[in-house]
Amino acid sequence: MGQMIDFMGVLHNSTRRNYIERVCQYDKAELVAKAMLYDKDYWDGDRITGYGGYHYLPGRWTPVAQAMIDHYQLPEDASILDVGCGKGYLLYEFTRLLPKARVAGIDCSRYGLEHAKEEVKPYLQLGQAQRLPYPDHSFDLVISLATLHNLTNFELYQALQEIERVGQRHKWVMQESYRNEQEKLNMLHWQLTQRTFLRTDEWEWFFTMAGYTGDYGYIFFQ
Numbered sequence: 001m002g003q004m005i006d007f008m009g010v011l012h013n014s015t016r017r018n019y020i021e022r023v024c025q026y027d028k029a030e031l032v033a034k035a036m037l038y039d040k041d042y043w044d045g046d047r048i049t050g051y052g053g054y055h056y057l058p059g060r061w062t063p064v065a066q067a068m069i070d071h072y073q074l075p076e077d078a079s080i081l082d083v084g085c086g087k088g089y090l091l092y093e094f095t096r097l098l099p100k101a102r103v104a105g106i107d108c109s110r111y112g113l114e115h116a117k118e119e120v121k122p123y124l125q126l127g128q129a130q131r132l133p134y135p136d137h138s139f140d141l142v143i144s145l146a147t148l149h150n151l152t153n154f155e156l157y158q159a160l161q162e163i164e165r166v167g168q169r170h171k172w173v174m175q176e177s178y179r180n181e182q183e184k185l186n187m188l189h190w191q192l193t194q195r196t197f198l199r200t201d202e203w204e205w206f207f208t209m210a211g212y213t214g215d216y217g218y219i220f221f222q
Contacts, residue, residue: 001207002215004200007067008145008174009219011060019189019221022048035192038109042193043087050192056089056117065093072141072170076100081139083129083163084108084147088116095120104139106132130158137168146219149175150193153206160210171214177203178220186221 022028026048034041034049042050068074077100082091085105094101105124107113113124127133129147142163148156163171176191177200178184188197198206200218207216 001204001213002171004217005071005172005215006217007064007071007172008217011064017190017221019186022192023189032192038193039111043109043112043115054087054112056087056092061090061093062097065090065097068141068143068172069094069097074098074101074141074170077102078140079104079138079168081105081132081134081142081166083132083142083144083159084150085124086112086116088113088120088124090143090145091120091123092117104134128155130155130162132162132166134166136165138166140168141170141172142167142214143171144173146174146176148173149177149196149198152195156196156206157210160207160212163214164210164212167214171212172217173212173214174217174219175203176221177218183220183222190221 022031031049043054044051046052076098078098079102080091080094082105085091085107086109088105091103091105094103103120103123105120106127106129107124108126108128110126113121113126116124129144129151144163148159151159163173176187176194177198178187179200203216203218
């Protein structure tokens with residue numbers, strides 16, 4: 001197993017959240033049902049059922065892409081796969097910073113892909129993390145941000161093995177987790193699509209069990 005690396009902390013912590021609102025002012029089960037469709041309500045509906053409008057903001061994802069390029073010393077023609085790519089904003093930043101890079105993305109949301117960044121839309125496809133349609137060892141970097149925790153534990157096991165299979169060199173997965181009871185409670189209140197709820201040490205145990213050798217990161221709800 002690799003090491004814990006934080007590429008996302010600053011970006012995640014810059015967003016304010018009302019953890020109690022989703023459980024005290026609404027029918028949480030109804031919110032989850034809408035979000036789990038990964039349709040307009042999730043991406044571009046009200047904040048209470050998802051992102052509240054997931055739009056491209058110039059420069060927002062640039063520091064994340066640059067940090068990965070620098071850390072992994074990616075070549076100009078690097079091949080990069082994003083598992084759970086959503087609208088492809090991070091992949092688009094990679095293409096700006098590495099114009100010769102070969103990017104690919106896969107996501108389970110048809111709506112997200114249909115509304116993806118036009119420049120990378122041809123490189124994105126509909127699919128599942130636990131069944132990646134790519135050859136063995138075909139990418140220099142495989143990333144997955146805030147996706148794996150949306151899988152059940154048996155799907156997660158398969159997805160980690162698939163990421164390991166298609167990654168040739170570097171891999172980094174990021175998921176929601178917790179280190180104490182307050183963070184756990186905040187996460188449970190806030191989550192809509194999450195299906196696997198693990199402490200950081202439990203995640204790392206799961207990585208080892210699945211044979212995942214890449215790096216990893218977490219976001220916390222403090």
